[in-house]
Amino acid sequence: MKGIRAVFFDLDGTLVRYHGVAYESSWGAIGLAAGVSAEWDSLLERYRGQPDRYPDWVRENARLLRGIPVRKVAEKIFPPPYAPGVPETIAALKQKGLILGIVSSGVSLVAERVKDELGLDFSVANELVVVGETFSGEAVVRVGLADKLLAVRREAQRLGLHLREIAFVGDHLNDIPVLRRVGKGIAYAPKDPAVAKAARFMTEDFREIPGFLFPS
Numbered sequence: 001m002k003g004i005r006a007v008f009f010d011l012d013g014t015l016v017r018y019h020g021v022a023y024e025s026s027w028g029a030i031g032l033a034a035g036v037s038a039e040w041d042s043l044l045e046r047y048r049g050q051p052d053r054y055p056d057w058v059r060e061n062a063r064l065l066r067g068i069p070v071r072k073v074a075e076k077i078f079p080p081p082y083a084p085g086v087p088e089t090i091a092a093l094k095q096k097g098l099i100l101g102i103v104s105s106g107v108s109l110v111a112e113r114v115k116d117e118l119g120l121d122f123s124v125a126n127e128l129v130v131v132g133e134t135f136s137g138e139a140v141v142r143v144g145l146a147d148k149l150l151a152v153r154r155e156a157q158r159l160g161l162h163l164r165e166i167a168f169v170g171d172h173l174n175d176i177p178v179l180r181r182v183g184k185g186i187a188y189a190p191k192d193p194a195v196a197k198a199a200r201f202m203t204e205d206f207r208e209i210p211g212f213l214f215p216s
Contacts, residue, residue, distance in 0.1 A: 007101075010104055010169060012025035012027070022044060031064075062128055124155060169188050170188070
């Protein structure tokens with residue numbers, strides 16, 4: 001088997017951990033910052049357990065943001081609350097010459113900021129459309145809740161990689177199909193025992209990840 005050439009990361013609950021919102025997610029943080037958290041929580045309950053309806057959930061959330069200035073949200077959600085050890089771990093992995101990126105069902109507003117701050121190679125996440133300086137109320141779904149493996153495959157193909165050459169770091173149930181198929185699946189602070197079971201490695205400390213990929 002070829003060695004690991006790339007590490008793909010989940011965003012919410014993995015690279016960033018927003019406190020006080022469901023799943024430590026960028027979605028929850030944006031809803032709270034925009035003042036629509038009650039409505040977003042209601043939508044979450046309505047759609048919970050229906051991953052195939054995730055695009056509908058995203059679009060309903062987006063409509064609640066129509067006309068809200070991006071600045072109002074950004075000033076409350078940034079700087080991103082990185083999980084402990086993330087910057088050091090990314091720096092260590094970059095020294096190994098790996099391709100590093102984000103594949104997430106979270107929000108591109110946060111994913112792109114994280115990509116730029118950490119110097120990652122790419123990010124793929126769902127877009128809340130912005131027109132001028134305000135949210136338009138529309139969204140573009142690029143990574144469905146049940147379709148993360150498909151998104152990972154697309155990025156692997158774009159980069160000329162086999163799934164065996166990819167390590168993936170995630171924390172939630174929708175990461176399980178990816179964790180099972182990549183070369184090295186790593187569960188970081190998993191939200192459910194099934195996530196840890198699906199992964200090759202499990203850790204509560206981000207700084208252990210380079211050791212999983214390059215054991216001494």
